[in-house]
Amino acid sequence: MTAAQSTDAGKQRPRTWPAILLIVLAVIAIIAVIWRVDTVPRTDDAYAYADTIGVSPEVSGKIVTLAVRNNQAVKQGDLLFEIDPRPYQFALQRAQAALAQLDAQIPLTQRTVNAQVFSADAARSAVVRAQTSAKQTGDTLARMEPLIGKGYISADDLDRARTAYRAAQAELAAAQAQARQAEAGVSSVAALVAQRAVLTAEISTAQLNLEYASVRAPFDGRVVELRTSVGQFVSAQKPVFTLIDTRHWYVIANLRENELGNIRPGTRATVYLMSNTRIRFSGSVDSIGFGVDPQDGSGTANGLPSIQRSINWVHVAQRFPVKILVDHPDPEMFRIGTSAVAVLQPERRDNRDNRATANGAPS
Numbered sequence: 001m002t003a004a005q006s007t008d009a010g011k012q013r014p015r016t017w018p019a020i021l022l023i024v025l026a027v028i029a030i031i032a033v034i035w036r037v038d039t040v041p042r043t044d045d046a047y048a049y050a051d052t053i054g055v056s057p058e059v060s061g062k063i064v065t066l067a068v069r070n071n072q073a074v075k076q077g078d079l080l081f082e083i084d085p086r087p088y089q090f091a092l093q094r095a096q097a098a099l100a101q102l103d104a105q106i107p108l109t110q111r112t113v114n115a116q117v118f119s120a121d122a123a124r125s126a127v128v129r130a131q132t133s134a135k136q137t138g139d140t141l142a143r144m145e146p147l148i149g150k151g152y153i154s155a156d157d158l159d160r161a162r163t164a165y166r167a168a169q170a171e172l173a174a175a176q177a178q179a180r181q182a183e184a185g186v187s188s189v190a191a192l193v194a195q196r197a198v199l200t201a202e203i204s205t206a207q208l209n210l211e212y213a214s215v216r217a218p219f220d221g222r223v224v225e226l227r228t229s230v231g232q233f234v235s236a237q238k239p240v241f242t243l244i245d246t247r248h249w250y251v252i253a254n255l256r257e258n259e260l261g262n263i264r265p266g267t268r269a270t271v272y273l274m275s276n277t278r279i280r281f282s283g284s285v286d287s288i289g290f291g292v293d294p295q296d297g298s299g300t301a302n303g304l305p306s307i308q309r310s311i312n313w314v315h316v317a318q319r320f321p322v323k324i325l326v327d328h329p330d331p332e333m334f335r336i337g338t339s340a341v342a343v344l345q346p347e348r349r350d351n352r353d354n355r356a357t358a359n360g361a362p363s
Helices: 003-039 086-147 155-185 190-212 349-358
Strands: 042-049 052-055 061-066 079-083 214-216 221-224 241-245 250-256 268-273 276-288 319-326 339-345
Touching (some): 086 155, 086 190, 190 214, 250 268, 250 339, 268 319, 319 339
Antiparallel strands (some): 042 250, 042 339, 268 276, 276 319
């Protein structure tokens, strides 16, 4: 080897170190990324969310007062809108008048019933008297019939005894018929009392419907999707607009399935909204989704969330929604659907096991 060749080899050998250094740095970077993803899952596939209800009246009618406007914030108990109360006021007055009339009728009917009961008692007493008279005349006839053959009584006396017996039997039959008629005529106020209970229930229903004519906010919220005005006829159980429940705000973070191992309800998280990335909000995991649309062409259960995979021709980890409850949300910043970023701080399983052992719980 000549001196020139040695010099060239010495110049080429150091050039391999930059490449080796780059490879080592890349490996370290990959390891750091994997460790970071495993210990502090982070995703920008997230959005703000709050529960909503469709505000529906309990009764039908025409809107006479609309106390809110679209996107307005309301407090619990605030008047939202009022339905024409006059039909329900009239129904209440009618039921109250019917109850007053019935209350006046019940004492009169009770007096009539008392008279009917007295007549029935008198008729039963008349039956007893007729039975006694019939028995007495029967006994007299039985004593007289053996005496006619011995000449102790005349035929006329026997005929009069038989006539008296037949008359007593007829009087008994008439008294019994009159007693049955009197007992059948005895009425009762029980039906009127039952009718009173029905009217009382109708009054309660009318009062409730009159109360329902004024629709109030069930909780603190914000009115959205308001597309009506005064004069619109609304139907019961049909939503008029949507009310966002602003008492609780959430961030729905779609995390890869291989990032869920150490995440539990209560796991702390930090979130921020893309509308203002400078402000951070703390929160905790409320729940973790247990079902998504697999998107493989097979049938799915109704209502499962559909989360698009980013690369369809490569098998990638499925994402599941993690619901994060924000501790102190800014009501002016949070809007449903606002893009967000979520960073979770899951507790490692070995740390949980160590703490559980220290507390005396089984590991």
